[in-house]
Amino acid sequence: MTDTAPRPTLEAVAERAGVSRATVSRVVNGAQGVRDALAERVRRAVEELGYVPNQAARSLVTRRHDAVAVVAAEPETRVFADPYFAQQLRGISKELTAHDSQLVLLLTEGREDHARVGRYLAGGHVDGALVFSLHLDDPLPGLVRGAGLPTVFGGRPGWDEGRDDVVYVDSDNRGGARDAVRHLVGLGRTRVAHITGPLDQTSAADRLAGFHDVRPDADAGLVAGGDFTSGGGERAMRELLDRRPDLDAVFAANDLTAAGALRVLRERGRRVPDDVAVVGFDDMLPVAEETDPPLTTVRQDIEGMGRLMARLLLRGLERDARPGRDAGAPAEAPSGTILPTTLVRRASA
Amino acid sequence: MTDTAPRPTLEAVAERAGVSRATVSRVVNGAQGVRDALAERVRRAVEELGYVPNQAARSLVTRRHDAVAVVAAEPETRVFADPYFAQQLRGISKELTAHDSQLVLLLTEGREDHARVGRYLAGGHVDGALVFSLHLDDPLPGLVRGAGLPTVFGGRPGWDEGRDDVVYVDSDNRGGARDAVRHLVGLGRTRVAHITGPLDQTSAADRLAGFHDVRPDADAGLVAGGDFTSGGGERAMRELLDRRPDLDAVFAANDLTAAGALRVLRERGRRVPDDVAVVGFDDMLPVAEETDPPLTTVRQDIEGMGRLMARLLLRGLERDARPGRDAGAPAEAPSGTILPTTLVRRASA
DNA sequence: GACGGTGGCGAGAGCGCTCTCTCCCGTCCT
DNA sequence: AGGACGGGAGAGAGCGCTCTCGCCACCGTC
Numbered sequence: 001m002t003d004t005a006p007r008p009t010l011e012a013v014a015e016r017a018g019v020s021r022a023t024v025s026r027v028v029n030g031a032q033g034v035r036d037a038l039a040e041r042v043r044r045a046v047e048e049l050g051y052v053p054n055q056a057a058r059s060l061v062t063r064r065h066d067a068v069a070v071v072a073a074e075p076e077t078r079v080f081a082d083p084y085f086a087q088q089l090r091g092i093s094k095e096l097t098a099h100d101s102q103l104v105l106l107l108t109e110g111r112e113d114h115a116r117v118g119r120y121l122a123g124g125h126v127d128g129a130l131v132f133s134l135h136l137d138d139p140l141p142g143l144v145r146g147a148g149l150p151t152v153f154g155g156r157p158g159w160d161e162g163r164d165d166v167v168y169v170d171s172d173n174r175g176g177a178r179d180a181v182r183h184l185v186g187l188g189r190t191r192v193a194h195i196t197g198p199l200d201q202t203s204a205a206d207r208l209a210g211f212h213d214v215r216p217d218a219d220a221g222l223v224a225g226g227d228f229t230s231g232g233g234e235r236a237m238r239e240l241l242d243r244r245p246d247l248d249a250v251f252a253a254n255d256l257t258a259a260g261a262l263r264v265l266r267e268r269g270r271r272v273p274d275d276v277a278v279v280g281f282d283d284m285l286p287v288a289e290e291t292d293p294p295l296t297t298v299r300q301d302i303e304g305m306g307r308l309m310a311r312l313l314l315r316g317l318e319r320d321a322r323p324g325r326d327a328g329a330p331a332e333a334p335s336g337t338i339l340p341t342t343l344v345r346r347a348s349a
Numbered sequence: 350m351t352d353t354a355p356r357p358t359l360e361a362v363a364e365r366a367g368v369s370r371a372t373v374s375r376v377v378n379g380a381q382g383v384r385d386a387l388a389e390r391v392r393r394a395v396e397e398l399g400y401v402p403n404q405a406a407r408s409l410v411t412r413r414h415d416a417v418a419v420v421a422a423e424p425e426t427r428v429f430a431d432p433y434f435a436q437q438l439r440g441i442s443k444e445l446t447a448h449d450s451q452l453v454l455l456l457t458e459g460r461e462d463h464a465r466v467g468r469y470l471a472g473g474h475v476d477g478a479l480v481f482s483l484h485l486d487d488p489l490p491g492l493v494r495g496a497g498l499p500t501v502f503g504g505r506p507g508w509d510e511g512r513d514d515v516v517y518v519d520s521d522n523r524g525g526a527r528d529a530v531r532h533l534v535g536l537g538r539t540r541v542a543h544i545t546g547p548l549d550q551t552s553a554a555d556r557l558a559g560f561h562d563v564r565p566d567a568d569a570g571l572v573a574g575g576d577f578t579s580g581g582g583e584r585a586m587r588e589l590l591d592r593r594p595d596l597d598a599v600f601a602a603n604d605l606t607a608a609g610a611l612r613v614l615r616e617r618g619r620r621v622p623d624d625v626a627v628v629g630f631d632d633m634l635p636v637a638e639e640t641d642p643p644l645t646t647v648r649q650d651i652e653g654m655g656r657l658m659a660r661l662l663l664r665g666l667e668r669d670a671r672p673g674r675d676a677g678a679p680a681e682a683p684s685g686t687i688l689p690t691t692l693v694r695r696a697s698a
Numbered sequence: 699g700a701c702g703g704t705g706g707c708g709a710g711a712g713c714g715c716t717c718t719c720t721c722c723c724g725t726c727c728t
Numbered sequence: 729a730g731g732a733c734g735g736g737a738g739a740g741a742g743c744g745c746t747c748t749c750g751c752c753a754c755c756g757t758c
Contacts, residue, residue, distance in 0.1 A: 060405040104453055263639075
């Protein structure tokens, strides 16, 4: 069954409606300057024939694709370790849908894939790219720049700090971390520890920076390295307890880390929050709600980040499409857009 | 910066290499019948010019797109509630990449989106579709059939049971459930309860069926309705304990449900697994590992499902492309492919 | 040495669409 | 009433590629 039926072309519609191809094209693309009577006839013909424009033919001449690539390094990030990326995708998808754009997903597994992605992007299959680049030394951003495609990054890229032609969207990791630590301090805690994430990711580095903003004189013994996993959280928590048995609060770089820390604290007989208060980051569900006790944490609007990324890109594309076709980075928009975070209070702090 | 540079065309390469367009095309597409010397000259020209074929132009004539749509109903399924879908995507992506196909992600939010998706699929933008349709009354499958596109479903579709032109991949929900319940029985438990998932999803229905396979005479009081969430698990567990305080085992339809049940059991002072043994389903990480006690559960190869779906689809496409162009469902492959599950023993049973 | 065969290459015709340019006809102005 | 004007519609030229033909040179055959 199926595609043997040749799909109707513009030509066929034109013939049926008794007009020229140009007129059908005008109607289909919602252009002005077609008398209502004719337009109606065309619309009916389209309906009857079940005509759907051939995107390939259209792209060939317009050079637009109504498609956007989403590029993500798959294994090395937490991208698939939690619903984080999925939620961003959701936001992106909603926004793209609203603009009739398609979402082409490019997942890279490793170095070998980079060439493929570069080729694809350079191949002019998409109008723009949304790139998730969480690592400092990620080659992806370079590739994308090379492809000369309008691009918006997800998460602050670690390289070229000062450049303002780099558009990215991030949540306020540093500010959120400050809020978390201030909350602990506000609780009267004086020996606040921090378990970091992998510091080659800007989100982890920024959270550490936020910690230091509030505790500039923190004993180095109060900072332990984690890796955004609960196993890492356990390890770091043990380390901290050994070094500083007197600690009375922990700010964990994310919820998974906090969950691991919580387990170790219980195992060592510390009561949470009485003896040690714990704050996480992400408000990753269901983990944050189901720890024991439920986790006080910093929530970020992940879906909102996705939406915003897409919106910035699309806006840039629209701008480019219009007058002085000089394309490039979707400027004008604030080059780095930081979304606020909110502290969610549960039982752990 | 950027795309102002006109990308080189076949023509340009041909001119530079001093051959015809046809020859360049042959070389680029790896066809036979070009003498090595010439081919080499062409390759060099391609290299020098940085030529990348224009996919739109190519599709226009070949009617192939080297792209596959992945369609998923986003809100109503657990698709984004856990990393389940993400893992399938990962598997799909790997397989598609290996075949040089792109992944176009179509997320639907509700009814309004169906028309859009239908139009897109019918619009001949992609060579085939992978559809996740977990609900009995999902209109998506109908749409896809209407579009006349080769399609593979993820999860057993609830409708048209007997049809063998429907290709789908699912894990062995029923068999896995049987294993789980048998395990509990093997532990000497005699009053085994089951918390179901939403029964309009085939996976939940199949797991219930598996439960009944092993416990055909189970008291109806031993079955409570859940919804694949931990909240639902809590509610159902309370209900079960009220109705049958003597129960000594619970098979939960998924891990989240089991996590909820575990919490209620603890709250009610039942020891797990001593008083009540608990088995989940999915081996959803990190949840399954981080419950207290860690969860015995049924693992399914989720990424493998994704890979297999993609593989079946691509195989079907290849077949169609060849001789009697009669397209349609990628037949020949077993129409329903069921992947095995394995029981993962942890502390809860 | 003339013949058919074969394999390498080029010419050219589209694929389905958009978009400019031109033509035509109705309207308004004088 | 005649001419200038303008808006609506059609003709036609591509967009960059693939693929079928047909040409030509070169091989082997008798």
